[in-house]
Amino acid sequence: MAKPKVALYWAASCGGCEICVIDIEDKILDVAEAFDIVFWPCVMDFKVKDVEAIQDGDILVTLFNGAIRNSEQEHMARLLRRKSKVLVAFGSCAHEGCIPGLANVTNKSEIFKTVYQETSSTDNPNGVMPQTKTDMPEGVLELPEFYDSVHALDQVVDVDYYVPGCPPQSNQVWAVLDHLIQGKPLPEKGAVLGAGQKTCCDECPRIRKEKKIKSFRRPHEFIPNPDECLLDQGVVCMGPATRDGCGAKCVKVGVPCRGCYGLPPGSKDMGMKMISALSSVIDSEDPEEIDRILAQIVDPIGTFYRFNLAHSILFRVQDDLKSKAPAGK
Amino acid sequence: MKRYTIDPITRLEGHGKIEIFVNDDGEVANAYLQIPELRGFERFCVGRPVEEMPRITTRLCGVCPEAHHMAAAKACDAVYHVDPPSAAKKLRELLYSFFYCADHTVHFYALGGPDFVVGPDAPASERNILGVIRKVGLDAGKKVIQLRAWCQEMIEKLGGKKIHQVTSLPGGVSVGLKPDEQPRAIEVANYCAEFAKFTLKVLEDVVLKNKAYVDLILGDVYNHKTYYMGLVDQNNKVNFYDGKVRVVDPDGNEHCKYSPNEYRNYIAEHVEPWTYLKFPYLKKVGWKGFVDGKDSGVYCATPQSRLNASDGMATPLAQAEYERMYETLTGDKSGKKPIHARLATHWARVIELTYAAENALRLAQDPEITSDKIRTIPTAKPDEGVGIVEAPRGTLTHHYCTDEKGILTKVNLIVGTTNNYAPMSMSIKKAAQGLIKKGAQVTDAILNMVEMAFRLYDPCFGCATHTLPGQMPLIVTIRDLDGNVLQQFRRD
Numbered sequence: 001m002a003k004p005k006v007a008l009y010w011a012a013s014c015g016g017c018e019i020c021v022i023d024i025e026d027k028i029l030d031v032a033e034a035f036d037i038v039f040w041p042c043v044m045d046f047k048v049k050d051v052e053a054i055q056d057g058d059i060l061v062t063l064f065n066g067a068i069r070n071s072e073q074e075h076m077a078r079l080l081r082r083k084s085k086v087l088v089a090f091g092s093c094a095h096e097g098c099i100p101g102l103a104n105v106t107n108k109s110e111i112f113k114t115v116y117q118e119t120s121s122t123d124n125p126n127g128v129m130p131q132t133k134t135d136m137p138e139g140v141l142e143l144p145e146f147y148d149s150v151h152a153l154d155q156v157v158d159v160d161y162y163v164p165g166c167p168p169q170s171n172q173v174w175a176v177l178d179h180l181i182q183g184k185p186l187p188e189k190g191a192v193l194g195a196g197q198k199t200c201c202d203e204c205p206r207i208r209k210e211k212k213i214k215s216f217r218r219p220h221e222f223i224p225n226p227d228e229c230l231l232d233q234g235v236v237c238m239g240p241a242t243r244d245g246c247g248a249k250c251v252k253v254g255v256p257c258r259g260c261y262g263l264p265p266g267s268k269d270m271g272m273k274m275i276s277a278l279s280s281v282i283d284s285e286d287p288e289e290i291d292r293i294l295a296q297i298v299d300p301i302g303t304f305y306r307f308n309l310a311h312s313i314l315f316r317v318q319d320d321l322k323s324k325a326p327a328g329k
Numbered sequence: 330m331k332r333y334t335i336d337p338i339t340r341l342e343g344h345g346k347i348e349i350f351v352n353d354d355g356e357v358a359n360a361y362l363q364i365p366e367l368r369g370f371e372r373f374c375v376g377r378p379v380e381e382m383p384r385i386t387t388r389l390c391g392v393c394p395e396a397h398h399m400a401a402a403k404a405c406d407a408v409y410h411v412d413p414p415s416a417a418k419k420l421r422e423l424l425y426s427f428f429y430c431a432d433h434t435v436h437f438y439a440l441g442g443p444d445f446v447v448g449p450d451a452p453a454s455e456r457n458i459l460g461v462i463r464k465v466g467l468d469a470g471k472k473v474i475q476l477r478a479w480c481q482e483m484i485e486k487l488g489g490k491k492i493h494q495v496t497s498l499p500g501g502v503s504v505g506l507k508p509d510e511q512p513r514a515i516e517v518a519n520y521c522a523e524f525a526k527f528t529l530k531v532l533e534d535v536v537l538k539n540k541a542y543v544d545l546i547l548g549d550v551y552n553h554k555t556y557y558m559g560l561v562d563q564n565n566k567v568n569f570y571d572g573k574v575r576v577v578d579p580d581g582n583e584h585c586k587y588s589p590n591e592y593r594n595y596i597a598e599h600v601e602p603w604t605y606l607k608f609p610y611l612k613k614v615g616w617k618g619f620v621d622g623k624d625s626g627v628y629c630a631t632p633q634s635r636l637n638a639s640d641g642m643a644t645p646l647a648q649a650e651y652e653r654m655y656e657t658l659t660g661d662k663s664g665k666k667p668i669h670a671r672l673a674t675h676w677a678r679v680i681e682l683t684y685a686a687e688n689a690l691r692l693a694q695d696p697e698i699t700s701d702k703i704r705t706i707p708t709a710k711p712d713e714g715v716g717i718v719e720a721p722r723g724t725l726t727h728h729y730c731t732d733e734k735g736i737l738t739k740v741n742l743i744v745g746t747t748n749n750y751a752p753m754s755m756s757i758k759k760a761a762q763g764l765i766k767k768g769a770q771v772t773d774a775i776l777n778m779v780e781m782a783f784r785l786y787d788p789c790f791g792c793a794t795h796t797l798p799g800q801m802p803l804i805v806t807i808r809d810l811d812g813n814v815l816q817q818f819r820r821d
Binding site: 014015218 | 332348350358359361363365366367368369371372373374375376377378380381384385387388389390391392394405409474478481485489490491492493495496498499500503504592593596597598599600601602603604605607609612616704706707728734735736739740741743
């Protein structure tokens with residue numbers, strides 16, 4: 001019997017999701033043994049036309065990492081959706097937009113202006129900007145179209161499962177792959193795999209005393225007590241608003257959680273969830289004082305939505321841009 | 330005019346594409362290396378608190394997050410005018426040394442190595458990490474896997490995570506090395522040092538004793554006369570973590586030596602409409618297009634460039650190898666520099682691996698490495714700062730401006746591989762011109778030889794796109810002017 005087909009693909013990402021798969025080390029051989037890997041651009045030589053030649057739905061599982069930032073990535077997302085029975089948004093970028101999704105605080109023209117004109121080492125007296133088509137003496141050169149907004153994968157195509165994390169921890173990656181290798185029944189559509197069902201706080205070894213605080217502090221401003229909850233010490237730590245599964249690695253080395261494992265079960269929005277957590281530690285009943293304390297949080301959007309702005313209820317900072325977003329599913 | 334599209338993966342997957350145009354006489358008219366991706370960190374980091382940059386900019390590249398973590402941390406130190414305690418700097422440098430060991434090893438064995446260890450004209454199916462292991466033995470393969478796993482373990486210990494480190498912040502690091510953890514760090518560093526010696530021997534036995542390979546290294550196809558850049562310490566020895574940036578001209582004379590905060594006096598970036606990536610060049614020489622020579626501001630920032638731009642290595646075995654490389658390749662006992670043969674980059678990379686391992690061992694054994702004085706709390710008003718480290722793939726510059734609360738108002742980044750964008754484009758064109766001739770069939774070996782011109786730079790477009798260690802597939806399409814496919818070659 002033919003082995004089930006599996007594909008791995010990257011879109012707007014950093015390559016860390018590829019490295020975390022390679023970090024399962026020799027177990028990668030078990031994956032190669034159990035599956036026919038039909039597409040994995042960073043490691044194996046198969047082309048898009050090989051994918052196009054596959055019958056629709058013939059790939060059992062595609063692990064898709066990276067967000068959708070340009071026309072080429074959108075094309076690949078649609079192609080792989082069509083060819084795959086199961087499409088997995090793998091890693092924070094595909095899951096929730098991740099840090100590349102923070103670009104939704106701005107838009108294409110602002111990014112181009114900064115990168116190609118205003119940055120202090122840029123020398124561009126004629127205002128040259130990258131073009132999707134450029135006539136050169138020898139012929140036309142083409143580039144994909146850069147979109148105004150970053151989209152998570154399920155904002156472009158239908159997604160079956162999600163593997164959170166920036167990047168997903170290798171033990172969790174292996175747990176998901178092993179589940180597939182064992183041929184165990186697939187969970188309900190829309191499930192989050194390779195992560196827990198609680199929050200990062202549930203994995204955190206620090207002691208939480210629900211202390212009340214009068215001010216917030218930034219991580220570089222003091223040396224925190226190594227055993228106490230960082231939030232109790234006045235540091236905005238996203239643990240209460242973040243799904244568990246990472247092993248609480250950041251808090252264990254003395255720095256606050258930033259939310260890379262995404263929204264915990266039962267929550268609609270990370271920022272809302274965090275504001276509710278913060279309200280429980282602020283020691284005041286006076287609205288003005290509460291405002292003053294909250295104002296000490298210097299970058300709410302970049303802190304509460306560091307990894308999921310594109311997938312949050314905010315989606316982007318609204319302005320009068322004429323969005324060239326993908327058409328949606 | 331015919332058109333050859335060499336696409337590392339395929340057009341739709343992007344992340345780097347080569348277009349070669351051939352005129353009616355069968356000569357290569359031009360070649361373009363296009364980068365089809367941009368993410369815009371310089372814009373969307375504005376408004377973020379500067380102390381978060383070591384944790385945000387790691388996402389520029391999951392292959393070399395350590396480099397961005399370090400450059401960002403140093404830029405944050407500069408923004409806050411804070412000097413981290415000596416132990417904190419040593420801990421950062423120790424992490425960084427383990428990273429270099431792992432990164433250079435992966436390149437030598439999995440990416441660049443196959444061309445030499447297995448051979449540039451060996452069958453494509455052999456020209457990969459498995460072919461290397463078959464040639465040098467299974468034990469060697471196990472050594473490579475163990476080295477990577479152990480270095481990753483130390484990176485997680487010191488950086489918090491294997492990928493996307495979190496521990497550096499303005500004024501120091503959040504976690505130290507406990508006295509009972511030091512023996513393991515020494516054990517791993519010792520292993521790296523032994524592994525470096527083993528790799529030097531592989532290089533000697535398999536590459537340098539083979540005259541055909543040495544001739545290939547010294548041949549004209551892979552030769553360019555450009556400026557060279559690298560970070561050096563106060564003795565002009567190669568340094569990855571700290572120092573001044575030194576640039577030498579094609580004759581080996583010092584062109585400039587600058588502190589991080591002076592980079593704008595020396596470096597500028599050129600924009601072309603057919604790619605999303607900019608082309609850095611030497612400002613005082615000027616952008617003259619994709620050309621070699623002293624009058625062109627094109628410079629190169631690779632392991633070989635760092636060696637060319639320095640007066641040597643700071644550790645004994647690496648220094649001995651440094652001297653041997655220059656003597657061997659120039660035939661000059663006085664160690665005449667620079668070397669323009671681009672393929673010598675692979676040798677330079679092994680010398681750097683040796684230095685990184687020796688340096689890791691020195692730092693791991695340092696009694697101060699277990700100090701608990703690892704933070705200086707910033708007290709000065711934040712304003713502006715530049716942090717520079719050597720990423721494995723080139724000098725990495727992070728430049729931040731903030732308001733008085735330390736909120737970013739401007740961000741500028743010149744990342745490792747970007748430095749080499751113009752030289753890579755030139756190397757591809759030259760290799761194509763030297764190898765693709767009228768009437769001659771384009772073979773797998775020729776494709777690989779063109780690819781070698783690109784691969785020696787160890788391009789990591791993770792910072793702009795992605796090229797990971799592994800066998801790079803190629804597809805070449807020859808079209809007529811209307812875009813009809815006349816012929817297609819593929820190498821699987």
